[in-house]
Amino acid sequence: xxxxxxxxxxxxxxxxxxxxxxxxxxxxxxxxxxxxxxxxxxxxxxxxxxxxxxxxxxxxxxxxxxxxxxxxxxxxxxxxxxxxxxxxxxxxxxxxxxxxxxxxxxxxxxxxxxxxxxxxxxxxxxxxxxxxxxxxxxxxxxxxxxxxxxxxxxxxxxxxxxxxxxxxxxxxxxxxxxxxxxxxxxxxxxxxxxxxxxxxxxxxxxxxxxxxxxxxxxxxxxxxxxxxxxxxxxxxxxxxxxxxxxxxxxxxxxxxxxx
Amino acid sequence: xxxxxxxxxxxxxxxxxxxxxxxxxxxxxxxxxxxxxxxxxxxxxxxxxxxxxxxxxxxxxxxxxxxxxxxxxxxxxxxxxxxxxxxxxxxxxxxxxxxxxxxxxxxxxxxxxxxxxxxxxxxxxxxxxxxxxxxxxxxxxxxxxxxxxxxxxxxxxxxxxxxxxxxxxxxxxxxxxxxxxxxxxxxxxxxxxxxxxxxxxxxxxxxxxxxxxxxxxxxx
Numbered sequence: 001x002x003x004x005x006x007x008x009x010x011x012x013x014x015x016x017x018x019x020x021x022x023x024x025x026x027x028x029x030x031x032x033x034x035x036x037x038x039x040x041x042x043x044x045x046x047x048x049x050x051x052x053x054x055x056x057x058x059x060x061x062x063x064x065x066x067x068x069x070x071x072x073x074x075x076x077x078x079x080x081x082x083x084x085x086x087x088x089x090x091x092x093x094x095x096x097x098x099x100x101x102x103x104x105x106x107x108x109x110x111x112x113x114x115x116x117x118x119x120x121x122x123x124x125x126x127x128x129x130x131x132x133x134x135x136x137x138x139x140x141x142x143x144x145x146x147x148x149x150x151x152x153x154x155x156x157x158x159x160x161x162x163x164x165x166x167x168x169x170x171x172x173x174x175x176x177x178x179x180x181x182x183x184x185x186x187x188x189x190x191x192x193x194x195x196x197x198x199x200x201x202x203x204x205x206x207x208x209x210x211x212x213x214x215x216x217x218x219x220x221x222x223x224x225x226x227x228x229x230x231x232x233x234x235x236x237x238x239x240x241x242x243x244x245x246x247x248x249x250x251x252x253x254x255x256x257x258x259x
Numbered sequence: 260x261x262x263x264x265x266x267x268x269x270x271x272x273x274x275x276x277x278x279x280x281x282x283x284x285x286x287x288x289x290x291x292x293x294x295x296x297x298x299x300x301x302x303x304x305x306x307x308x309x310x311x312x313x314x315x316x317x318x319x320x321x322x323x324x325x326x327x328x329x330x331x332x333x334x335x336x337x338x339x340x341x342x343x344x345x346x347x348x349x350x351x352x353x354x355x356x357x358x359x360x361x362x363x364x365x366x367x368x369x370x371x372x373x374x375x376x377x378x379x380x381x382x383x384x385x386x387x388x389x390x391x392x393x394x395x396x397x398x399x400x401x402x403x404x405x406x407x408x409x410x411x412x413x414x415x416x417x418x419x420x421x422x423x424x425x426x427x428x429x430x431x432x433x434x435x436x437x438x439x440x441x442x443x444x445x446x447x448x449x450x451x452x453x454x455x456x457x458x459x460x461x462x463x464x465x466x467x468x469x470x471x472x473x474x475x476x477x478x479x
Contacts, residue, residue, distance in 0.1 A: 001380065001381060001382070001394070001395075001439060001440075002380070002390060002392050002393070002394045002420075002440060003392055003393045003394065003417065004392075005392050005393065040464060045392065045393055070276070070277065070280060071280055071284070074277075074280075074281055074284070074461060074462060074463070074464055074467060074468060075419070075462055075463075075464050076419060076462050093276075094276060095276075096276050096277060096280065098277065098462065120314075121313065121314050121315075122389070123313075123389060123391065123421045174389070174391070175391065203376065203387055203388070204387060205387050205391055205392075222384075226384060228384070228387065228391075228392070229392070254382070255382070256382060258393040258417040
């Protein structure tokens with residue numbers, strides 16, 4: 001049976017892995033190649049690199065990081081952050097990425113997802129969605145649900161997250177990386193209602209992200225949220241848990257995992 | 260003595276970096292040279308040939324023909340160890356349902372699409388197509404036991420898949436491995452000096468590297 005995947009996420013800037021809380025307060029967590037190799041040894045199913053470099057002059061650093069990791073670690077690698085045009089996909093795939101993740105650029109120009117998917121195949125195009133539960137005026141005006149945010153979580157697009165996920169799957173996204181901004185960095189678990197709503201709405205896999213604080217949260221993301229894969233950063237970076245421990249608990253809970 | 264070489268066939272379909280990196284990784288220290296090549300003469304001169312493939316099968320077949328590499332690949336398939344991967348496996352069969360595309364006809368049978376939309380997996384979650392992720396491979400035991408390419412790889416080992424289509428060989432003896440996804444399907448085919456997988460050994464960590472290592476030593 002197809003295994004549910006565990007995906008450690010490495011936020012990268014200036015050639016180092018860092019981790020923020022609610023998209024701010026960055027802490028250094030180590031060297032990307034070392035961390036990637038350690039996760040591979042622990043049994044990670046895939047790795048996601050998020051380039052959070054704000055300026056364009058630091059962009060090529062991620063290509064070198066991916067080249068270095070891809071020559072030593074033989075599991076699927078996804079890269080996101082600052083991906084804007086179809087040519088960015090080509091450069092990242094050539095560097096050794098297997099999938100490329102769009103976020104803000106897909107909102108600004110949805111056609112880029114069609115073009116990238118037509119050219120390189122849906123299997124390598126991921127759309128990342130940063131979603132936040134509607135509150136205040138938005139809630140009063142449009143009812144319960146989640147809005148899509150861009151620009152590192154600073155800008156509300158006014159798009160409904162479930163409808164947006166559906167549209168992106170239709171446009172050729174092969175996978176949706178779904179982050180709850182309310183939960184990100186809080187260690188209080190995934191937003192399971194959000195995960196379930198998106199997973200039930202689309203035919204392509206959903207990666208749940210944002211809020212993992214313990215291993216039971218990973219089980220809940222799959223069993224209650226309906227996620228095909230679960231992504232976490234800080235619980236693995238700081239050595240609180242290993243990927244192996246996560247898989248052992250998931251297997252015990254009846255979730256199919258690769259061991 | 261001539262240098263032993265493995266040719267990774269580059270007929271213009273997508274990114275060969277991950278396949279060549281994995282083959283180079285296992286070839287390092289074994290005195291085997293790995294070349295990624297667009298030249299038919301390199302394919303003819305190589306001791307072994309890897310045929311990757313990604314994207315749509317029709318595009319792959321067209322590019323293989325237009326690149327001038329098809330004849331050299333067919334010669335390799337008739338004479339020396341050849342390993343196909345993903346669409347590089349699908350092309351070995353007679354025909355694919357994907358855009359009604361004829362294949363190379365080296366393994367009798369057809370390539371079919373998963374018809375799983377709307378069905379649920381044993382754990383209650385719904386099947387998604389493409390199948391994306393890690394699944395177990397069960398080695399097929401023929402009259403002479405399991406295929407030598409599986410040496411050192413445990414039965415039921417996990418490999419990484421990304422595909423919507425799968426091979427359905429008409430001769431059961433050409434099935435070298437199977438996987439369960441809604442149905443049991445053939446995920447590895449073999450015939451004489453040909454071995455090919457639907458999954459991606461280059462993305463399947465240690466077990467995948469073991470397959471490429473076995474390929475360097477395989478004497479059909």
